[in-house]
Amino acid sequence: MKKKELQNEFHVFFLGILYSVLKQEGWFDFLKTSRTPNDIMDQFHYSEPELINEILDILVSENIIKKTPRNGYEVINIEHEPVIVKPALFSDTYYNLWKTYGEALPNRLRGNFMKYTQGQNSGNWEDALKSPFYNSMREASFAFVNFKKKPFRLLDVGSGIGASTAQLWNHLYQKQIISEETIIYGLEPDEKFLHIAIHKNIEVLHFFNNKINLDELKKMQDFFPHFKQGSALKIPFDDNTFDYVYTSHMLYLTDPRKALAEILRVTKPNGTIFGTQAFLSKPYTHIWSLFMKVIEGANGYFTKKELAQWAKEAGGKDVAFATPVVFKFRKNSN
Ligand SMILES: C[S@@+](CC[C@H](N)C(=O)[O-])C[C@H]1O[C@@H](n2cnc3c(N)ncnc32)[C@H](O)[C@@H]1O
Incomplete structure (x- = not known):
């Protein structure tokens, strides 16, 4: 597989998780009308403004939301459905590991961290770290x-x-x-x-x-x-x-x-x-990086x-x- 296709696969995967997690949180319903980062923080009881801005930048660059006057953000396409496809190079266990970290994002936005192996079977990492990837x-x-x-x-x-x-x-x-x-x-x-x-x-x-x-x-x-x-x-x-x-x-x-x-x-x-x-x-490393945090x-x-x-x-x-x-x-x- 060519490098570009590979990177595209990673991108679709990480973006799919991000979209799905935020949709479940209620972000896109809330952003049907223009909202500021502070509105988002208040609505969802978040405590991490830097990460909120990072997410908003990613969503703008993906044309999922757009900027509006007075530091507002509004959803562009409310019909958009999340697609999560496992990249060919990822083993099943590696796929699940990154899905778990991505799904921990709302918790992180409320100030709670995950330990690297917390909630994971270290056997999963054992398999992933021996993989061709x-x-x-x-x-x-x-x-x-x-x-x-x-x-x-x-x-x-x-x-x-x-x-x-x-x-x-x-x-x-x-x-x-x-x-x-x-x-x-x-x-x-x-x-x-x-x-x-x-x-x-x-x-x-x-x-x-x-x-x-x-x-x-x-x-x-x-x-x-x-x-x-x-x-x-x-x-x-x-x-x-x-x-x-x-x-x-x-x-x-x-x-x-x-x-x-x-x-x-x-x-x-x-x-x-x-x-x-x-x-x-x-772009895929931006979302990957966000999940890593x-x-x-x-x-x-x-x-x-x-x-x-x-x-x-x-x-x-x-x-x-x-x-x-x-x-x-x-x-x-x-
Ligand atoms: C993706 S794994 C890679 C492990 C190994 N280098 C390999 O290629 O198989 C990342 C490793 O970095 C370790 N790590 C995280 N923070 C670290 C730190 N501050 N100092 C040393 N290792 C750390 C993790 O515990 C984990 O074992």
């Missing part, structure tokens, strides 16, 4: 880095169930870069995910290394990644510890500036930071330009991007 993006980010065949320390920040760490381990193994002196850590704040990463380590590794017989893989246990609990906002490692720091689909779930500063702190001078992260540029601590998507600026401010250099979702940069030498 994530795998293809992670593989692209590994290919963007020139790993040197010498001992190194690598940290995967926000390693989840350990899928990203295992896939990276496999990539390095295939390139014969893993050695006794290679040290790989995964850092993850969520207990449910960390439990899977630690207790199903070999299972997750085998999922990404199924060409290696399980018994052979078990013999390599000394070289397996280690996992530690902790947040990107306070990385429990000393300054200048890692040659490589990887992060996949994590920065939008936290405060990205603080996380980048911490990531750079633990990276050695001239060390490489690389990762995968969708950026805020296309129901999660406690999440700031949502940002632009490539912002990432480049924050990386430089925190002591990074040589920021580069490949494919719509892959980035890398290095830490300054001094």
Whole structure:
């Protein structure tokens, strides 16, 4: 499937959920006459004006509502019906996860957050994080880095169930870069995910290394990644510890500036930071980003330009991007 079709599918999906959730709330009946953001806040007992404005901007850009004089908004097409179609790249579980976050939006507008795994069966995330959707993006980010065949320390920040760490381990193994002196850590704040990463380590590794017989893989246990609990906002490692720091689909779930500063702190001078992260540029990422903000601590998507600026401010250099979702940069030498 072409990139454009794919993005269009995501867009239809996220817009369908947004439309359906707001319709159920009664937004479009209420907007049959012109209303201001304050009217909407009062009517539905909302407490988050920034998010209301974000939603109104999205609905205007989608021609669902229009602006009227004196900061008003009014619905254009009241017959419009929500259509929610699962994108081909989404597994059923991933589809359900994002539907759940989208449906939590009214609650968020009233000031209540969701925890990342709250209300979710972590098994759903386990399935989603092993899906081709994530795998293809992670593989692209590994290919963007020139790993040197010498001992190194690598940290995967926000390693989840350990899928990203295992896939990276496999990539390095295939390139014969893993050695006794290679040290790989995964850092993850969520207990449910960390439990899977630690207790199903070999299972997750085998999922990404199924060409290696399980018994052979078990013999390599000394070289397996280690996992530690902790947040990107306070990385429990000393300054200048890692040659490589990887992060996949994590920065939008936290405060990205603080996380980048911490990531750079633990990276050695001239060390490489690389990762995968969708950026805020296309309409679908705006709605996706909005849904992400129901999660406690999440700031949502940002632009490539912002990432480049924050990386430089925190002591990074040589920021580069490949494919719509892959980035890398290095830490300054001094
Ligand atoms: C979409 S998952 C990606 C997991 C993994 N990197 C992968 O590609 O399979 C996002 C992960 O970021 C973690 N996360 C959220 N906030 C974080 C923070 N402040 N520090 C570190 N990890 C965080 C979540 O708990 C979750 O495991």
